[in-house]
Amino acid sequence: MHKVTMMKLTTWMIGLWLVGMSGASLVAQAGAPRATPAAAGQAVGQEPQDQFVPVKSLPQQDQLPASTLLITAYGFVWAVLLVYLWTIWRRLVKVELEMQELSAKIGEKSARR
């Protein structure tokens, strides 16, 4: 009974959410003013850019602040992944120890009988 109610409730919630999101999208598209190119950081009259264009050399004044941000970003990715790996390893070790202790306890109880 509980399971059926849960399923019905979930189905209804998903349905309502999808209807709400679709409605919100339509309303936003119809009512909201389009962002101007200037507001989007582009020069007026310039077509919005939808692809990257490579250059051979980089202006000198552009290099230092960008490199700090770039190194921070890459360092952060590596740090997060390494810390996450370490937490998984730590949790696995803890669970394995708990398992060994429990198995030993169960073994002792069985031996006493």
Added chain:
Amino acid sequence: MKKGYPLFVLLAVVLFSVAPIMVARAPYEATMGLVQKIFYYHVPSAMVMFLSAFICGIASAVYLFKARPEADRIAAAAAELTVVFGLIVLVTGPLWARKAWGVWWQWDARLTSTLLMWMIFVAYLLVRRFGGPGAEKLGAAMAVFGMANVPFVYVSVNIWRTIHPTTRVVPTLSPGMRGPFWFCVIAFMLLFGLLLAVRARLEQRRADVEHLYLIAGEE
């Protein structure tokens, strides 16, 4: 799968070691310059985040409707990875934006919907951790909502005019950028597969421990 672990780990380490070299050799982008190279980690992380959210949502739906515990374990693992890779996306994005747009954050459709999606999966983990009995099912329902968000997050840049580049950027990459980018995507996907397998194994071992507690209590 267990026998293939060392090989996959080695492959992932090699790919992640080579990736920075490939990124360094990739051409500079004309308007953004050096900082655009964040793209090579930012976008693959976002792809992994979307994939992880989908896996979590589908596994949660299977758990809700078929009551399979193994599906719940995969969902829990995938939710945690969605949060981890989502955090990478949400931090590397503003670092790039600060240089490219002049601001750390903009409350536009893509950024806001990504943040909301990430928060749904954080909520999922909190519910599972502190929700008490029955929290798995409540969490599973939340994960289905989180998954349903993914298509909206993806197309948000095409529906609304935002500062964020559109979804046409990746298919129209210049040849010099395409190689390093897809290399990074493969590296991230491989790492994700490995982390998901290890994290799901942790859930499996926890279930085994709970089972042992039950046996110990009965005896």
